Structures are given as structure tokens and as C-alpha cells.
Amino acid sequence: MRVIAITGGIASGKSFVTNQIRNAGYKVIDADLVSRQVVEPGTHTLEEIKSAFGDQIISNGVLDRKALGEKVFSNPALLKELTNITAPEIRSSIQDSLSFFKMKGEEVVFCAIPLYFEQGYDQSGWFDQVVVVVSDERVQLDRLMARDGLEEWAAQTRIKSQMPNAEKKQKADVVIENNGTEEELQKQVSAYLQTLKEN
Numbered sequence: 001m002r003v004i005a006i007t008g009g010i011a012s013g014k015s016f017v018t019n020q021i022r023n024a025g026y027k028v029i030d031a032d033l034v035s036r037q038v039v040e041p042g043t044h045t046l047e048e049i050k051s052a053f054g055d056q057i058i059s060n061g062v063l064d065r066k067a068l069g070e071k072v073f074s075n076p077a078l079l080k081e082l083t084n085i086t087a088p089e090i091r092s093s094i095q096d097s098l099s100f101f102k103m104k105g106e107e108v109v110f111c112a113i114p115l116y117f118e119q120g121y122d123q124s125g126w127f128d129q130v131v132v133v134v135s136d137e138r139v140q141l142d143r144l145m146a147r148d149g150l151e152e153w154a155a156q157t158r159i160k161s162q163m164p165n166a167e168k169k170q171k172a173d174v175v176i177e178n179n180g181t182e183e184e185l186q187k188q189v190s191a192y193l194q195t196l197k198e199n
């Protein structure tokens with residue numbers, strides 16, 4: 001089974017790319033989705049988060065992601081504390097999904113992991129290729145502010161909590177530049193999928 005990682009900075013266009021790949025018929029494991037599953041009500045991860053961050057980040061028994069995001073993205077120490085709680089759970093769920101798809105005989109599986117490099121997935125030995133989706137800093141900032149309704153300083157803080165795009169590009173096997181229209185992005189992804197079929 002070939003396992004391909006898709007990563008890139010916040011609001012770089014990973015979701016758009018992974019949706020297209022899923023629509024093309026490939027299996028996609030989505031770490032952002034997994035990060036929601038591991039904190040569902042009743043999980044010990046949610047209990048750990050509650051102990052660390054207080055009751056205010058729980059609303060009707062459910063994690064208030066907006067409130068927690070506001071706390072952690074403005075404080076690197078708290079972000080680290082949260083990541084230390086969630087990362088092992090996310091990692092083991094991804095590993096289970098990969099084993100499942102391998103057992104099912106899938107030939108190619110994609111895995112969208114925002115923190116692929118930051119969390120050391122590049123050292124895991126699980127991946128055959130890494131695709132990095134990037135956009136120029138201004139484009140990334142504008143898209144993030146528009147999508148999440150953030151002020152510029154808050155969007156900057158989120159971007160700065162991750163490895164710089166330039167460094168990610170250097171480590172990539174395939175780079176998808178997303179500075180143009182959605183149509184242009186779609187064409188690049190189609191061209192990439194074509195090369196995958198041929199190799």
C-alpha cells in the first residue's frame with residue numbers, strides 16, 4: 001500500500017485538495033477530523049483537557065473549540081500542553097486507520113496531517129510521499145482572516161505557531177502552490193493525480 005501525506009500551513013487549501021482527492025475515489029484519513037473524534041464526550045482525552053484548561057472550555061458537555069482555540073493559539077505554552085494531550089491519541093488513531101486500509105487491500109491511501117513535520121510524522125516510516133500545499137503569506141493570512149473571522153494579529157499568531165511554509169516546501173516531495181483561483185488549484189491536483197496513476 002502506498003501512503004501519501006498531505007500537509008501545509010493553516011488555511012493553505014488542504015481541505016480543498018483532500019476533497020478533490022476523495023471525490024476521485026481515494027481513501028483519505030483526515031487528522032483534523034480525528035482530532036475532533038478523540039475529544040468527543042466521554043473520552044478520557046476530553047477529561048484531561050478539562051482538568052488542564054478548566055470547565056469554561058466545555059459547553060453542554062462538548063468541547064468549545066472556539067474558546068479553547070482563543071486560549072491556546074495566543075499562548076505557546078498552552079498550545080504545547082494541549083498538543084501533548086491530543087497528539088498521541090491522534091497518532092494512534094491514524095495508525096489504526098492505516099492498518100485497517102492495509103488489511104482491506106487498498107493500493108493508495110492519503111493522510112491529511114496539518115502538523116506532519118511539527119509532530120515528527122516524517123520520521124515515522126509510514127509514508128511514501130509528502131505533498132505540501134502552500135500559498136504566499138499574504139494570501140494565507142487573508143484567507144484565514146476571511147474564513148475564521150479573525151483579526152490580523154490573531155491570524156498571524158496561528159500562522160506563526162506552525163513551521164514556516166518555506167521550510168515545509170524544502171522537505172516536500174510534491175509542492176502544490178495555491179495562490180490563484182480554485183480552478184487553478186483543481187487543475188494542479190488533477191495533474192498530480194494523473195502522475196500518480198502513471199508511476
Ligand SMILES: CC(C)(COP(=O)(O)OP(=O)(O)OC[C@H]1O[C@@H](n2cnc3c(N)ncnc32)[C@H](O)[C@@H]1O)[C@@H](O)C(=O)NCCC(=O)NCCS
Nearest residue numbers: 009010031032035065066068069083086113114115161162
Ligand atoms: C485548538 C483547537 C481546539 C481549535 O479548534 P478549531 O475547530 O478552531 O480548529 P481545527 O481543529 O479545525 O484546526 C484548524 C487548523 O489549526 C491548526 N492547528 C490545529 N492544532 C494545532 C496545533 N496544536 N498547533 C498548530 N496548529 C494547529 C491546523 O492548521 C488545523 O488545520 C483544535 O485545533 C485542537 O484541538 N488542536 C489540537 C489537536 C491537534 O494537534 N490537531 C492537529 C492535528 S495534526
Ligand SMILES: Nc1ncnc2c1ncn2[C@@H]1O[C@H](COP(=O)(O)OP(=O)(O)OP(=O)(O)O)[C@@H](O)[C@H]1O
Nearest residue numbers: 009010011012013014015016143147180181182185
Ligand atoms: N484557490 C483558492 N481561491 C480562493 N479561495 C480559496 C482557495 N483555496 C482555498 N481557499 C479558501 O481559503 C480558506 C482555507 O482553505 P482550506 O479550508 O481548504 O484550508 P486548510 O488548509 O484545509 O485549512 P486548515 O489548516 O485550517 O484546516 C477557505 O475559506 C477556502 O475556501
